[in-house]
Amino acid sequence: MILAVRRRAAVFAAFAAMVPKLYLAYNAWVVVEFAVQILFMLVFVAFWHAVYANAPTLGGLDVRQTINYILLAQIVAPLVQSRLILEFGGLIRQGAIAIELLRPVDFQARYAVESLTSLVVFAVQKLPLLVIAWAFLGLRLPVDGEAWAAFGVTLVLGSMVLFFTDWIFACLAFYSTETWGLSVVKIAVATFFSGALVPLPMMPEWLRSIALALPFAQGVAVPVSFLGGISPVSALGPVVLRQIAWLIVLGIGSRLVFRHAVRKITVQGG
Amino acid sequence: MRRYLSLYGVFFVQRLKILLEYRVNFLIGATSTSFLQAAGLLALWVVMRQIPTLNGWTFDEVLLVYGLVTISESITHMFADNLWTIGHSYIRTGEFDRFMVRPIDPLFHLLADRFCHDGIGNLLVGSVLVVKAMSGIGIPWTAGNLIYLSIAVLSGGAIFIALNLLTATTAFWLVDSTPVTFMVYNAYEFAKYPLSIYGRGIRIVLTWLIPFGFASFYPASYLLGRPVGLLAWMGPVVAAVFLAVAYRAWQHGLAHYTSTGS
Numbered sequence: 001m002i003l004a005v006r007r008r009a010a011v012f013a014a015f016a017a018m019v020p021k022l023y024l025a026y027n028a029w030v031v032v033e034f035a036v037q038i039l040f041m042l043v044f045v046a047f048w049h050a051v052y053a054n055a056p057t058l059g060g061l062d063v064r065q066t067i068n069y070i071l072l073a074q075i076v077a078p079l080v081q082s083r084l085i086l087e088f089g090g091l092i093r094q095g096a097i098a099i100e101l102l103r104p105v106d107f108q109a110r111y112a113v114e115s116l117t118s119l120v121v122f123a124v125q126k127l128p129l130l131v132i133a134w135a136f137l138g139l140r141l142p143v144d145g146e147a148w149a150a151f152g153v154t155l156v157l158g159s160m161v162l163f164f165t166d167w168i169f170a171c172l173a174f175y176s177t178e179t180w181g182l183s184v185v186k187i188a189v190a191t192f193f194s195g196a197l198v199p200l201p202m203m204p205e206w207l208r209s210i211a212l213a214l215p216f217a218q219g220v221a222v223p224v225s226f227l228g229g230i231s232p233v234s235a236l237g238p239v240v241l242r243q244i245a246w247l248i249v250l251g252i253g254s255r256l257v258f259r260h261a262v263r264k265i266t267v268q269g270g
Numbered sequence: 271m272r273r274y275l276s277l278y279g280v281f282f283v284q285r286l287k288i289l290l291e292y293r294v295n296f297l298i299g300a301t302s303t304s305f306l307q308a309a310g311l312l313a314l315w316v317v318m319r320q321i322p323t324l325n326g327w328t329f330d331e332v333l334l335v336y337g338l339v340t341i342s343e344s345i346t347h348m349f350a351d352n353l354w355t356i357g358h359s360y361i362r363t364g365e366f367d368r369f370m371v372r373p374i375d376p377l378f379h380l381l382a383d384r385f386c387h388d389g390i391g392n393l394l395v396g397s398v399l400v401v402k403a404m405s406g407i408g409i410p411w412t413a414g415n416l417i418y419l420s421i422a423v424l425s426g427g428a429i430f431i432a433l434n435l436l437t438a439t440t441a442f443w444l445v446d447s448t449p450v451t452f453m454v455y456n457a458y459e460f461a462k463y464p465l466s467i468y469g470r471g472i473r474i475v476l477t478w479l480i481p482f483g484f485a486s487f488y489p490a491s492y493l494l495g496r497p498v499g500l501l502a503w504m505g506p507v508v509a510a511v512f513l514a515v516a517y518r519a520w521q522h523g524l525a526h527y528t529s530t531g532s
Contacts, residue, residue: 032449036456042472043459047324050467054321178295181302181388188305197313207316 011105012113019117030125037074037129044070045137059202061230064140069199069228071139073220075129077196079122080159080219082115084170085186089179097265108167108258115163119156146233150226153236157243158219162190164250165215171261189214195221199230215246274378281382289387296387303347304391307340310462311399325467330406331494332463337399339461339486340392342426346434347389352380353434357441357448367529377435377520409493418492425505426485430458432512433480435520442523445530454480461486477501481508 045067052063061069091097101107133139142148169186173179191197194216200208211217222239225231231239289296314336318329327335346353352360360366360380369376400419409415437454441447457475461482465473476483484505492502 028444028446028449032453035453039456040459042468043463046468046472047463050325050463051317051321053325054323058317058320176295176298177292178298181295181298181300184302184388185298185305188302188309192309192312197309198316202320203316204319207312 012109015105015110015113016117019114020121033078034129037078038132041071041074041133041137044074059199061199061201064138065228065230066199066202067138068140069224069230071133071137072224072228073194073196075126075133076155076224077191077194077220079119079126079155080162080194081187081190082118082163082166083183083187084111084163084166085173085179085183087111088170088173089177092173092265093177101262108255111167112160112163115159116156119159140229142227142229144233147226147229150231150233150236151223154226154239154243155219155223157240157247158223161215161243161246161250162219164247164254167254168250168257171257174261174264190216193217194219195224201230215250218243218246274374277374277378278382282385285385289385300387300390302391303388304395307392307395311336311395325464327464327466328407330403331490333399334403334407334493335464335486335490336462337396337403338423338426338490339458339482340396340399341423342396342430342485343458344389344392344396345423345427346430347392348386349389350381350431350434351386351389352384353431353438354448354451355384356380356438357444357446361441361527362445362530364530366527370527376524377517404493407494415493418489422489422505423485425509426482426489428509428513429481429485429505430455432509432516435516436512439516439519439523442527458482458485464490481512484508 048063048067048070051058052066056062058066088097091100130139130141134141166186169182172182176182193211193214195211200211200217200221203211211221222231222243226233226236289299311333314332315329318324318332322328324332356366360369366376366380369379372379404411433454434451437451438447440450444450457480460468460472460476465476465483465487468476473483476487484501488498488501489505491498
């Protein structure tokens with residue numbers, strides 16, 4: 001029994017070990033994405049300064065809180081963004097999906113491990129960005145360890161919520177051969193409703209209720225609000241419970257949807 | 271020139287046949303980019319409904335800036351999207367060799383090879399925004415304004431193509447040029463808003479170095495009667511200069527092309 005668990009852990013550890021190699025293989029991309037993120041941050045800082053020239057507070061947030069939130073959201077949003085649908089689309093197009101499904105490893109668990117490892121790798125990769133935003137763009141970080149812990153816990157749980165959401169969405173690849181357009185649509189919806197562009201308290205009531213009914217905010221707005229000093233640490237308990245509820249529902253849902261969708265598979269090329 | 275135009279027609283028809291073979295896919299691709307724009311616009315609306323102006327620009331005026339740059343972007347997206355893929359889809363795979371032995375210009379062949387339907391969404395969104403903004407502000411639809419608008423978006427599109435061509439040329443040395451193109455192209459995010467909200471350094475860069483300002487801010491300012499002087503008319507000149515420089519760089523790169531194949 002113990003031996004079996006150890007063997008299984010070793011398999012997943014091997015998958016996890018591949019992730020950093022995958023991302024560090026393309027140095028140029030790491031540097032470029034870095035530069036582009038700084039560029040976007042400059043746009044956002046200028047934009048929000050211009051916005052607040054006319055109003056002392058918006059949605060109960062002052063200029064400092066908003067810029068803090070937006071800078072952090074810009075760093076966190078790419079950490080939790082996966083494009084599983086493109087991965088599925090590629091596997092189906094090349095027929096490699098047939099081999100993947102035959103492997104003696106749980107298909108979804110493998111991707112979940114990769115997703116969690118990516119989160120850690122990305123988080124380390126984005127540290128210099130955090131320092132730059134702190135040194136030059138006016139980002140304020142809490143000194144309170146509890147805020148960091150609340151951020152860490154909700155980020156990990158939130159990233160898993162988004163993983164299961166992505167998994168369900170990616171099953172569309174079994175029905176449509178076009179996945180690029182679908183991935184763009186998903187990114188657009190997820191970016192807005194995750195609160196990466198505008199803090200949720202600024203949205204009108206109807207839009208905020210849609211954002212809260214969707215899972216995307218769990219990965220960005222929820223953790224960032226703890227680190228940005230918008231949500232107090234005392235609110236952590238109910239927030240984590242809500243995230244766990246999301247996890248259970250979406251976790252079971254994703255397995256059911258996949259089991260159904262995989263029957264549609266047509267491996268091209270015989 | 272006529273030969274190339276008719277050739278483009280032939281390429282275009284073939285491409286359309288491929289695209290329309292899967293009609294639902296075509297529709298998803300063509301409309302997908304408009305969802306991204308909708309997300310950005312919704313965010314802008316959420317913010318601007320709570321403030322009277324953004325640095326003196328009303329919501330409709332900002333939409334005019336946003337719309338103009340979106341139309342300009344759609345031109346490169348539809349007609350020059352292969353500049354993004356030249357490295358990994360043509361040079362790395364050795365496919366580019368095919369263009370070298372054909373009796374037509376390799377750059378023309380590269381661009382004509384793939385009309386990209388994903389840009390249609392941006393064209394639609396941009397056009398709706400410009401029409402909505404101009405009607406909202408009350409800018410008359412005179413012949414003069416229409417001609418000015420056409421020149422502005424064509425110059426804007428040409429600036430996008432020139433910058434993408436310039437950065438795509440690095441593929442002849444780096445093999446994959448996408449990261450370089452990605453970095454410069456994304457500077458257009460600045461041009462979605464009035465340049466006056468940025469500091470002097472960014473304004474200079476967006477005017478003379480990566481001149482996306484001519485794709486949105488300067489023509490919008492002219493139409494709104496805001497004083498930008500000669501810069502309102504400089505778009506075509508800047509576009510021509512950048513296109514010429516980019517084409518020279520392309521020719522230089524082409525002369526140094528060594529196939530990756532064996």
